Amino acid sequence: ECPRRNGYWRDSQVLTTAFPSRLIIRTEKDGDNYYSGGVRSKGRKEFCKGYFSARMLILPEPGQWPAFWLMPVSGNWPPEIDMMEWPINSTHNAWTYFTTQHWSSSTGSHQMRSYPLDIRTLGITTDLTSFHTYGVEITAQELRFDIDGQKTCVMENRSPGDSWYILLNMAMGGSWPGSPTVDTAFPCDMILDWMWTTVLPIVQPAPLVRTLMF
Numbered sequence: 001e002c003p004r005r006n007g008y009w010r011d012s013q014v015l016t017t018a019f020p021s022r023l024i025i026r027t028e029k030d031g032d033n034y035y036s037g038g039v040r041s042k043g044r045k046e047f048c049k050g051y052f053s054a055r056m057l058i059l060p061e062p063g064q065w066p067a068f069w070l071m072p073v074s075g076n077w078p079p080e081i082d083m084m085e086w087p088i089n090s091t092h093n094a095w096t097y098f099t100t101q102h103w104s105s106s107t108g109s110h111q112m113r114s115y116p117l118d119i120r121t122l123g124i125t126t127d128l129t130s131f132h133t134y135g136v137e138i139t140a141q142e143l144r145f146d147i148d149g150q151k152t153c154v155m156e157n158r159s160p161g162d163s164w165y166i167l168l169n170m171a172m173g174g175s176w177p178g179s180p181t182v183d184t185a186f187p188c189d190m191i192l193d194w195m196w197t198t199v200l201p202i203v204q205p206a207p208l209v210r211t212l213m214f
Contacts, residue, residue: 013025013026013027013028013035013036013037014026014037014038014039015037020193022191022192022193023039023191023192024189024190024191024192025037025038025039025066025168025169025170025189025190025191025192026170026187026188026189026190027064027170027172027186027187027188027189028186028187028188029180029186034172034173034180036169036170036171036172037169037170038167038168038169038170039167039168039169039192040165040166040167040168040169041165041166041167042071042073042165043165045165045166045197046073046163046164046165047163047164047165047197047199048138048162048163048164048199049138049139049140049199050137050138050197050198050199051135051136051137051138051197051198051199052070052083052135052136052138052166052196052197052199053083053133053134053135053136053195053196053197054068054083054133054134054135054168054192054194054195054196055131055132055133055134055192055193055194055195056068056131056132056134056168056190056191056192056193057128057129057130057131057132057190057191057193058086058088058128058129058189058190058191059129059188059189059190059191060086060088060094060128060129060188061088061180061183061184061185061186061188062088062089062090062177062178062180062181062183062184063088063089063172063173063177063178063179063180063181063184064086064088064170064171064172064177064188065085065086065087065088065170065171065172065173065174065176065177066084066085066086066088066169066170066171066190067082067084067085067086067167067168067169067170067171068082068083068084068134068166068167068168069081069082069083069084069085069166069167069168070082070083070136070164070165070166070167071164071165071167072159072162072163072164073162073163073164073165074162074163077102078102078103078104078110078111078112078159079101079102079103079104079158079159079162080100080101080102081100081101081102081136081138081143081164082098082099082100082101082102082114083099083134083135083136083145084097084098084099084134085097085098085099085100085176086098086128087174087176087177088177089177089178092177093127094127094128094129095118095119095120095127095128096116096117096118096119097116097117097119097128097134098114098115098116098117099114099115099117099136099145099152099153100112100113100114100115101113101114101143101155101158103158103159111158113155115145115152115153117147117152117153119132119147122147122148122150122152124147124148124150131191131193132147132148133147133148133149134146134147135147138157138164139157140157140160141156141157141160142154142155142156142157143155143156143157166195166197168190168192168195170188170190172188
């Protein structure tokens with residue numbers, strides 16, 4: 001078990017279905033503790049630049065904090081790149097998620113830029129409880145975020161020299177979504193259909209490598 005916000009991550013909270021073949025990240029309550037799961041590519045697949053995407057849906061309950069994000073191989077923080085975060089509570093509706101970049105300034109202070117993205121403005125007619133594909137393209141100059149193939153925002157790449165690993169996880173509680181409420185029904189599921197990368201590996205030079213993560 002690994003402590004995470006108001007609960008713990010543990011391997012048994014990551015499940016698979018036979019047909020269709022999908023991965024389920026499940027949050028459950030056991031006594032006073034919350035247990036959830038996550039997957040990461042650290043030590044297996046680590047990348048500098050390329051395109052990262054995942055198709056998933058979230059079955060929302062108050063207090064959940066699902067995320068699809070990148071962390072630096074160095075172990076330092078910041079930086080961090082968040083392709084999708086959805087703090088689930090009465091304030092944040094089921095049409096809006098967040099993309100964020102964290103970095104360090106020249107003086108070492110934490111900086112960030114975050115955008116709330118209401119997918120209805122893109123003409124998308126199903127909310128975040130349906131399957132959607134979230135992605136980001138990382139170049140030396142820019143981060144180009146998208147959902148279902150539609151560009152959502154572009155940011156300057158503030159950490160162009162970093163290498164990254166992928167995380168997909170469900171947290172429970174924390175300052176953003178708040179704690180679970182009496183209305184929170186367990187188990188809470190995040191369902192991954194697939195994860196895909198088109199990347200330049202850390203070791204150069206090398207051709208583009210396409211990897212189906214799940």
